[in-house]
Amino acid sequence: AVTIAALHCLEEHPDPVLLILPADHIMADENRFRQAVAAVVPQAEAGQLITFGIVPKGPETGYGYIRAGQLQGDAYSVECFVEKPNFATAQQYSQSGDYYWNSGMFLCRAVQFLAELERFAPEILASCRQAYAAKRQDLDFLRLEPTAFAACPSDSIDYAIMEKTPNAVVKPLDVGWSDIGSWSALWAVGAQDQDGNVCKGDVITEATRDSYIHSQDRLIATVGIDNLIIVETGDAVLVAHKERGQDIKLIVERLQAEQRRECHSHRKVYRPWGSYESIDEAARFQVKHITVNPGARLSLQMHHHRAEHWTIVSGTALVTRGEEEFLLTENQSTYIPVGTRHRLANPGKIPLELIEVQSGSYLEEDDILRFDDVYGRQSSS
Template sequence: MSKIIPIIMAGGSGSRLWPLSRTHYPKQFISLVNDNSMLQNTLLRISNLETLNPIVICNNEHRFMVAEQLREININPEGVILEPVGRNTAPAIALSAFQAVSNGEDPLLLILAADHVIKNNPVFINSIEQAIKAAENDLLVTFGIVPTHPETGYGYIKQGELYKDGIYKVDSFIEKPNLEIAYKYIQDKCYCWNSGMFIMKASIYLSELKKHNKNIYDVCKKAFESAYLDLDFIRIPEDIFSECPDESIDYAVMEKTDKAVVIPMDSGWSDVGSWSALWNIETKDINGNAVRGDVILDSTSNSYIYAQNKLVASVGVEDLIIIETQDAILVAHKDKVQNVKNIVDELKSQNRSEYLQHREVYRPWGKHDQIAEGDRYHVKQVVVRPGERTAKQIHYHRAEHWIVVSGTAKVTNGDRIYLVTENQSTYIPVGAAHSFENPGKVNLELIEVRTGIYLEEDDIERIGTDGEGY
């Protein structure tokens, strides 16, 4: 059997799942259906398949979250490719295919989105095993989802003639229909939802891309040949890749090739494109409510309530979505959740940080959470993993006080290097070159208090290239 490399596409913003999903912390990195993130679930659901290490493709802002979440589930990737700009799925898969064949082999690419939910994993695995032989015969296999209702939010695939054993040639790809047409597709039985999941030989994809969209092929080839390693990441040059057309694999290849086949799959799939979609797939109580976190209900029905940090109580409501996070609360009617993107657009227009990131921010050495702020002070909780350290840096407008809550900090403060342990503190004056390191075996947790006339993140001068600052 051919070798298989999972290709995990982890880009995207997931704005319809705001306030949980943010530009710098989108839904694929969030725990929505269990304790694992959606990215982690995507990789864990194929853990029983015999595959090579995965290739993950994401953007620059998310690289440390990808690395940390893979580390948490003990997965060492073949590569993490950083797209400098988003150019849709056809170029993303092309970059991954060039990486897959770079050592002279020609594996099958199992192409999966990092933000899907699949409830029936045995059916999913069986469909992949069914697709492998077709892919080994140089076909481009896509997985169609057997529709459960007339859905206007998904594209559709029309099945053509039977190829063999439950595999059909693709007749056509169809854009999102209106409700009347979606009803007809359900009755016809020849239509599947377009899942955006595929399996194919790397060489066959590249040859079909070159045949049907040479511009994408040429730009991606040039960009990959100019790529370079940055720590464990593969950086794609922006000046080259930005010239690439923005096209999906469907439009660039699958609609034009004569090698496309589809396997209908009934696996409890959802792309979780909205809060109502998440409510649909969640386990509900006898009143139709799905809840996560600290929630108390009274006379509440058919609602989805997510409490991240605080107790959320509801009385006498129905058909509501209530989402509580550290810095924002969303209340929406279940039938209007597609309009959440309007809120995100308004936040962008007001240049508010709530659309961009959560209070808690992940860094290569750990994370920090802003817990209080005023005109002349910011307070953060900082966690540094064992063996990690921040970059040496200077601030010209603020001083910092560090109080160690747990663990031990090795502090560089000007010309001095010293240890600060639990219940001890240290002071970093304006203009002092400084950094901190965790030399211990457990997490270092400290409270950082910034004081000064200007407290923004851009008041920073990094010294050298060792480590990474805020």
């Protein structure tokens, strides 16, 4: 992903400096973070690759470490990267003053980054260049050539470059950094009530302490529990002990091994024209809430195995059904027989909302034959 970003930035600027940040970090002191980054921009411009090391607040076995060497400007040379240590080793690291938590944040020139890849991981660069060269525009998105990108090794920046290059330096950070890559971490940084609970959504607690409870759709009521993670969404409900938050990946692995649809299919799905949400389903029927953005339209399409009933909730629908074309407004409905070409469009200025009831022998999303599609999609979803 970073290689693609570097290639893309070079199309817009001759040689930009890239600040590479994970999406799940919090900096409590944003001003000090900006100052720390600004202090090492000259070193990045001079060709060094800067990684940011977090000043340890204690022994931590959940992070990798960076051992710092000699001072170089506003950073230190990198002696080595260390994998997640055991507790005794982590104690030694945190007390030595020479080790920092590996944050996974980097600063470097785009051209320098690609040059280091060319030297140490040329197969990554070659795959990404091929995937980016064959990209296509899809509304606000750039779609990479999937075969080339899938062939790209999935190595981390540390492994591919930073552990090998002589140009790596580490900039210490003490800015109130938190990695919120787990539910227990979200609890730690969240606004806690008088009982130590972080509650989101429709939640009622009684004799409940030190828990993270997140409701998306339904009421969650708890009695007499402590130190739990409870997360409810339209797809599933998770209940875990707060100290076992890192082990949720074991559940994900089981879902994948059992080929559960929750791994790839969600109740609410976004499309270029809007979204749909599955409200109910069973053998031979499915009910969806569909939203079509103003001015958007679905493909002209046909289904082999299902019929559809549309009822307009709000807005105006322009319906194509076979050779017919007509408007529907609030509380009006229509029926699309199996094998009939049809299209749904929103000619209005407000979102179009409707309820779709599907019935038939096969209701999966790949039962679709597109005859015309403004978004350039293929016949199956």
